[in-house]
Amino acid sequence: MLGPNFSDGGGGNVGRNYFRSDFNVGGGRSGSQAIMLDGAPNTTGDVSRAVISPPVDAVQEFKVQATSYDAQFGRTSGGIVNVLTKSGTNDIHGSVYDFERDSSMDASNYFATGNVPNYHRRQTGGVVGFPILRDRWFMFGDFEALRQQLPVSTLSSVPTQAQRSGDFSSTYYQAPASSAPAQVLIYDPATYNATTGRRTAFKGNIVPANRINPVALNILKSYPLPNQPGNAVTNVNNYIYTDNSVTNTNKYDFRTDLHPGQKTTIFGRFSRQTDARIVPGAMPPAIAGTVTDDHYMLRSSPSSR
Structure with a gap:
């Protein structure tokens, strides 16, 4: 100063x-x-x-x-x-x-x-x-x-092992922290209805293995796995580098x-x-x-x- x-x-x-x-x-x-x-x-x-x-x-x-x-x-x-x-x-x-x-x-x-x-x-x-x-x-x-x-x-945050395989059944968000957790729904783009403008979520919130793009899977291999627990509800902040x-x-x-x-x-x-x-x-x-x-x-x- x-x-x-x-x-x-x-x-x-x-x-x-x-x-x-x-x-x-x-x-x-x-x-x-x-x-x-x-x-x-x-x-x-x-x-x-x-x-x-x-x-x-x-x-x-x-x-x-x-x-x-x-x-x-x-x-x-x-x-x-x-x-x-x-x-x-x-x-x-x-x-x-x-x-x-x-x-x-x-x-x-x-x-x-x-x-x-x-x-x-x-x-x-x-x-x-x-x-x-x-x-x-x-x-x-x-x-x-x-x-x-x-x-x-x-x-930062990285995909969990379950999310890597397409399983988002335990993926939640919570905003604000005092609110009840809500599941992050993964919708099937192939079910889009042009009349209603809506889609249908994957059953069980799990993306079938045959629907996951192989290019995305190869890119995902470059991402590290979590190296710490992260948030107990949302799993965010599960990786430190x-x-x-x-x-x-x-x-x-x-x-x-x-x-x-x-x-x-x-x-x-x-x-x-x-x-x-x-x-x-x-x-x-x-x-x-x-x-x-x-x-x-x-x-x-x-x-x-």
């Missing part, structure tokens, strides 16, 4: 839009702020989150404007966040760092079953700045890599500053980030989960006189 005009938008994702810029400024909506890097727009076109987030050691300064900013800052109903990267100097300066976190130091998720999932986070990188031509031409660069495995547990959400990110920036005269400054910067993620779903990868591979690039080349 930076002040009364700022609040957290609730986003904590460290995957796409690395260190996600999900916050509110001056009463604006989450993601409505303009985020700039060295004066250039630094947001994605779809959800208006930060594209490049340089390492802390590569940041010279940042400024946040909540209200009453200049007309040059348009395209926002929130605030302006402008981050300036460092430049090289007449001396060689640099730093390296490595932050580690491992599951051996963590407790298990309350809902997780079995052993503690393998949680590991390693964030390592470095920066360096140096002169090419003393007092005139400088270079600065940084690199940071993130390797993270974050355990995720999801509670725990797996690791994997994030592998590499990012780097190169900046060069040229001072051809005492009153003229020219600089250029190139930034790139690659973000590969595996996001587990509610069930094993055969039927759930996503894999993404995002690439971001940002270039700036302003001059001043």
Whole structure:
């Protein structure tokens, strides 16, 4: 929390839009702020989150404007966040760092079953700045890599063994929980009456084996069986799945500053980030989960006189 005009938008994702810029400024909506890097727009076109987030050691300064900013800052109903990267100097300066976190130091998720999932986070990188031509031409660069495995547990519902075979005689729903349970009737589509608009339920609420589509049966094989009792009436929430959400990110920036005269400054910067993620779903990868591979690039080349 930076002040009364700022609040957290609730986003904590460290995957796409690395260190996600999900916050509110001056009463604006989450993601409505303009985020700039060295004066250039630094947001994605779809959800208006930060594209490049340089390492802390590569940041010279940042400024946040909540209200009453200049007309040059348009395209926002929130605030302006402008981050300036460092430049090289007449001396060689640099730093390296490595932050580690491992599951051996963590407790298990309350809902997780079995052993503690393998949680590991390693964030390592470095920066360096140096002169090419003393007092005139400088270079600065940084690199940071993130390797993270974050355990995720999801509670969901899967068909019981009886339901897999077409037996829905014990399938009930209860809404609200205080009401009496009601059976979920399975109707035979072949009995539809166009005049009455009605169908007839299967006898005993059991679908005959010869009426079950073989393609559906093959798909059903990919679904796991329940691994916990679930609700005593409805059997919902009878499956829990725990797996690791994997994030592998590499990012780097190169900046060069040229001072051809005492009153003229020219600089250029190139930034790139690659973000590969595996996001587990509610069930094993055969039927759930996503894999993404995002690439971001940002270039700036302003001059001043």
